[in-house]
Amino acid sequence: MSDVYRDRERKAAKDHRCCECDTLIAKGSTYIYASGVWDGSGWSVKFCKRCNEVRGKACKFARYDPDECPQIPGLAQWLVDSFDDLHDLKTNAEIIEAGGKILIELLAKGQRAY
Numbered sequence: 001m002s003d004v005y006r007d008r009e010r011k012a013a014k015d016h017r018c019c020e021c022d023t024l025i026a027k028g029s030t031y032i033y034a035s036g037v038w039d040g041s042g043w044s045v046k047f048c049k050r051c052n053e054v055r056g057k058a059c060k061f062a063r064y065d066p067d068e069c070p071q072i073p074g075l076a077q078w079l080v081d082s083f084d085d086l087h088d089l090k091t092n093a094e095i096i097e098a099g100g101k102i103l104i105e106l107l108a109k110g111q112r113a114y
């Protein structure tokens with residue numbers, strides 16, 4: 001887990017790609033800029049608002065245990081590891097879209113990872 005972590009919304013000054021789902025973050029749209037320090041090395045990534053939402057639900061599902069939350073990037077892998085229904089999906093964008101729906105259903109039922 002990251003020693004230091006912070007994220008905030010930014011407005012794209014140019015086109016970017018989401019580090020999780022590889023979807024275009026178009027110039028002028030808002031995205032999440034996350035940065036931190038891990039084992040003494042600085043890192044930063046950009047991800048789209050949908051991935052940020054799904055990540056938030058994933059962390060909630062994992063009871064906000066930092067060791068159980070998805071790594072960044074690593075949301076699609078976390079979802080595939082967590083839900084068998086996603087094994088047949090090919091792209092990270094499909095996995096994150098479908099995984100987000102599963103998380104919404106489970107959280108609505110009050111279910112958690114453990």
Ligand SMILES: [Zn+2]
Nearest residue numbers: 018021048051
């Ligand atoms: Zn994304």
